[in-house]
Amino acid sequence: MTDSSAPPPAPAGPLSGLLVADFSRILAGPYATMLLADLGAEVVKVESPAGDDTRTWMPPVRDEVSTYYLGVNRNKRSVALDLKDAGDLAAARELARRADIMVENFKPGGLRRFGLDYESVSGSNPGIVYASISGFGSGGGASLPGYDLIVQAMSGLMSLTGEPDGPPYRAGISVFDVMTGLHAIIGVLAALHHRAETGRGQHVEVNLLSSALSGMVNHTSAFVAGGVVPMRMGNAHPSLFPYEPLPTADGDLIITAGNDGQFRALCEVLGVPELAGDPRFARTKDRTANREELRPLLVERLKQRPKMEWFHELVAAGVACGPINTVDEGVGFAEELGLDPVVTPGEGDRAVPSVRNPISLSLTPPSYRLPPPALGEHGAEIRAWLAEPTTD
Known part of the structure; x- marks a missing residue:
């Protein structure tokens, strides 16, 4: 044609x-x-x-x-x-x-x-x-x-x-x-x-x-391979912590620690390196099991500064994080990255x-x-x- x-x-x-x-x-x-x-x-x-x-x-x-x-x-x-x-x-x-x-x-x-x-x-x-x-x-x-x-x-x-x-x-x-x-x-x-x-x-x-x-993926696998029926947890992840929005001085920031090294880097930036050595939080499964104890300790530090200040410092340290954008902000961010x-x-x-x-x-x-x-x-x-x- x-x-x-x-x-x-x-x-x-x-x-x-x-x-x-x-x-x-x-x-x-x-x-x-x-x-x-x-x-x-x-x-x-x-x-x-x-x-x-x-x-x-x-x-x-x-x-x-x-x-x-x-x-x-x-x-x-x-x-x-x-x-x-x-x-x-x-x-x-x-x-x-x-x-x-x-x-x-x-x-x-x-x-x-x-x-x-x-x-x-x-x-x-x-x-x-x-x-x-x-x-x-x-x-x-x-x-x-x-x-x-x-x-x-x-x-x-x-x-x-x-x-x-x-x-x-x-x-x-x-x-x-x-x-x-x-x-x-x-x-x-x-x-x-x-x-x-x-x-x-x-x-x-x-x-x-x-x-x-x-x-x-992981949710259906939880059932078919492990016999566990997952249920809703808000923004929390069933197998990782932190892996959710956490409050800062001026709004939430998504922060993830997918492994022990990332968690150590997070603790260094937040000024609480001792948390990474605490046996309650040292390994991924420990942090997940004790998230209710760990969360307020992280939030106490995060609330001292604005989210974008934390964003730049955490990214520089190798910690995956990001603000919660609107759709227009998401498109704008992609433009900033040259995408x-x-x-x-x-x-x-x-x-x-x-x-x-x-x-x-x-x-x-x-x-x-x-x-x-x-x-x-x-x-x-x-x-x-x-x-x-x-x-x-």
Whole structure:
């Protein structure tokens, strides 16, 4: 496909030449396909005539467009297809036939009636890497709705979040949607590697609940390996102390001591080196067991000075710590570090600020070619391309 209004081509990314048929919406799938697009893949976003649900998730907005939608849909071209319309369904099937990768997050089995399930698509396109994202897998949980909040509740994450004597809380982001999107990419790249060796595609399946149980790492391991059911501890860590916010003269500072050396360095900076030699606090397991005795001793010193003074001294001594920033402060801090967190694909009034792809590659870096598309923005172009005969 070509677009005379598109910006000059960026250096070819590592996934350049791959076509992604993106039949996903909301977050997990679109986040995954955006990252693939950043790495050079050509992504065609297939939407219903009503559009991706997140187009209507507002506020906040930028130029009357949901910033939620804008955050996960750059570098894509949009075509609106009604799968109940014969002509549109034929176009969707042709796109799937030509694609290297297809990503979908319909309920398991939901695309079968349209001939767009893995078995149907792979019949005409045996090299397809077909990624299905669901909430609870394609077995007993196939009919369950897969929103991130539901999975946060049912996986056990909410039982870990909040104060010990308070109600459970959701995480501040859709953590399992993002995690599952990343797992989908890992599966897709593994399947592409296998295809390069064998010529055969395969079905990649990921679901939010499995990603959640894997992503809760030490907490799920506590149960499956140790028989311990973790419960919420506020900002405290079950296996480390200090590893939480501690009050200073003007606000909290996150302070961590992941090993005995870091704790000794912390005690030196605070002017209480004797604590590191106290048998109650000398080792990680001792500090964790005696946190209620140790915490007030550390707070007594910390409250004597402002948090940023402590921050600079502790970091210089090799102690990991940091203030609790707001989102704007977090972006600003990344800018101070030279991480250039904001990129702006598009030109003129179509330029849309976006958060940089977190992957850095020395030879084939991510590129930011297109702003998030309007609904069906590239429909005529894509339909014309799909109508052209192919030689394969």
